[in-house]
Amino acid sequence: MNLAVIGTGYVGLVSAACFAELGHTVYGVDIDQAKIDKLKRGESPIYEPGLEEIIKRGLENGRLSFTTDSTEVLPKVQILFCAVATPSGEGHKADLRAVFSVAETVAKHIDHDLVFVNKSTVPVGTGKQCEEKIKEILKNRNMTIKIPVVSNPEFLREGMAVSDTLMPDRIVIGINGNTWAQEMMEELYRPITRVGKPILFMSRESAEIVKYASNSFLATKISFINMMSELAEKTGADIRDVAQGMGMDDRIGPRFLHAGIGYGGSCFPKDVKALLATAKEYDLDFSIIQATDQVNHRQRHRFFQKIIDTVPTGSTVAIWGLAFKPKTDDMRDAPSLDLIPMLLEKGYTVKAYDPAAMENAKKVLPEQIQFAGSPLEAAKEADVLVILTEWDEFRGVNLAETQKLMKGDLLFDGRNIYDPKEAQEAGFVYMGIGIS
Numbered sequence: 001m002n003l004a005v006i007g008t009g010y011v012g013l014v015s016a017a018c019f020a021e022l023g024h025t026v027y028g029v030d031i032d033q034a035k036i037d038k039l040k041r042g043e044s045p046i047y048e049p050g051l052e053e054i055i056k057r058g059l060e061n062g063r064l065s066f067t068t069d070s071t072e073v074l075p076k077v078q079i080l081f082c083a084v085a086t087p088s089g090e091g092h093k094a095d096l097r098a099v100f101s102v103a104e105t106v107a108k109h110i111d112h113d114l115v116f117v118n119k120s121t122v123p124v125g126t127g128k129q130c131e132e133k134i135k136e137i138l139k140n141r142n143m144t145i146k147i148p149v150v151s152n153p154e155f156l157r158e159g160m161a162v163s164d165t166l167m168p169d170r171i172v173i174g175i176n177g178n179t180w181a182q183e184m185m186e187e188l189y190r191p192i193t194r195v196g197k198p199i200l201f202m203s204r205e206s207a208e209i210v211k212y213a214s215n216s217f218l219a220t221k222i223s224f225i226n227m228m229s230e231l232a233e234k235t236g237a238d239i240r241d242v243a244q245g246m247g248m249d250d251r252i253g254p255r256f257l258h259a260g261i262g263y264g265g266s267c268f269p270k271d272v273k274a275l276l277a278t279a280k281e282y283d284l285d286f287s288i289i290q291a292t293d294q295v296n297h298r299q300r301h302r303f304f305q306k307i308i309d310t311v312p313t314g315s316t317v318a319i320w321g322l323a324f325k326p327k328t329d330d331m332r333d334a335p336s337l338d339l340i341p342m343l344l345e346k347g348y349t350v351k352a353y354d355p356a357a358m359e360n361a362k363k364v365l366p367e368q369i370q371f372a373g374s375p376l377e378a379a380k381e382a383d384v385l386v387i388l389t390e391w392d393e394f395r396g397v398n399l400a401e402t403q404k405l406m407k408g409d410l411l412f413d414g415r416n417i418y419d420p421k422e423a424q425e426a427g428f429v430y431m432g433i434g435i436s
């Protein structure tokens with residue numbers, strides 16, 4: 001099939017490259033000229049394991065191409081994916097300007113039937129709004145073509161995006177009664193459903209809610225264990241034992257039950273807040289989700305406060321990990337964005353290292369930060385070591401060697417990646433989360 005993917009960011013680019021990998025012909029479109037230039041050269045503008053390889057393959061076999069001009073590709077495609085960003089807007093509502101702009105461009109230039117698929121995370125009712133906007137423009141153009149709007153929320157995890165897209169747990173499709181659009185979506189996803197992955201058809205409204213409900217549920221699980229970590233710290237318990245004891249219950253499961261400094265990134269914080277904004281619009285009491293958001297904020301700041309209370313100003317703080325999670329260069333809502341400016345403002349010196357996110361970090365963090373070429377270089381002569389991201393690279397370092405390089409002996413492990421006993425034996429005064 002021939003498709004366009006509008007917006008070649010973390011979601012759109014992975015979707016475009018994976019659809020090409022699955023045999024479709026895909027045109028990736030973005031307004032960012034520099035990004036498109038890079039993509040045309042076969043370079044991935046983002047760090048995502050396995051992505052550059054399939055981009056290169058798609059370019060070579062001719063099934064994948066990139067442009068900044070959506071009107072150039074519209075005549076060639078049967079399905080169009082909208083994968084533009086929907087950041088937090090006024091009152092934490094999702095900012096839908098980019099989505100509506102794509103819908104309007106399509107409606108103004110299309111001259112044949114097309115399935116418009118919304119892959120961006122959008123509040124319930126947005127698909128209907130898009131469809132109405134498109135119909136209005138088509139009516140003014142005296143066009144009788146059909147542009148059904150389908151919801152197809154994305155569940156990929158950054159760092160695992162390629163495998164999540166090629167082998168998803170499920171594909172959710174929201175369609176309000178258009179059999180042609182349903183057939184098109186079935187055909188599009190056949191290479192994935194053929195290997196046994198389920199495709200769920202439901203109403204557009206249900207599909208839109210599935211995305212927010214899933215992210216908010218996972219965020220709630222994280223905030224739940226983080227809340228328990230406060231009790232563990234006060235009572236001499238170890239949150240890792242509590243999580244293990246809970247997680248072995250099949251009804252609970254071990255995933256998303258690791259205490260830490262809370263969730264960040266481009267999705268959970270904004271989607272939790274956007275769901276709360278939707279609930280407010282409908283006058284609903286979403287107190288569970290409200291608490292999820294509050295606990296997350298408190299958890300991050302509790303940890304930062306502990307550092308500030310323990311470490312004298314003027315000290316040198318080594319930070320390992322800047323991205324919001326491992327295996328990505330995404331800095332959106334990363335804890336480092338809160339902690340580092342706070343430390344610099346209070347007169348600490350900050351030396352930081354991240355395996356993939358340093359280029360992006362340089363664009364958004366204050367200039368005074370010193371970037372190191374390795375974890376050990378960051379730790380050298382530092383008074384304190386702080387772990388903010390659980391990269392595998394940090395799990396494997398020799399703690400005794402690290403400690404010897406440092407001036408001080410404090411280790412704040414915001415992700416509980418080290419065994420406290422092992423860290424103490426290596427000479428550190430260890431402070432984790434929920435471990436007293």
Ligand SMILES: NC(=O)c1ccc[n+]([C@@H]2O[C@H](COP(=O)([O-])OP(=O)(O)OC[C@H]3O[C@@H](n4cnc5c(N)ncnc54)[C@H](O)[C@@H]3O)[C@@H](O)[C@H]2O)c1
Binds near residue numbers: 266
């Ligand atoms: N990042 C994730 O892990 C993830 C996972 C699931 C869902 N989502 C959702 O997917 C959507 C996209 O997220 P993302 O992380 O890929 O965002 P992103 O910021 O990485 O990418 C968005 C891209 O859209 C481009 N763009 C903006 N307006 C455009 C327009 N009018 N025409 C063409 N291109 C345009 C931008 O230049 C950018 O390259 C969001 O709604 C997000 O909530 C993200």
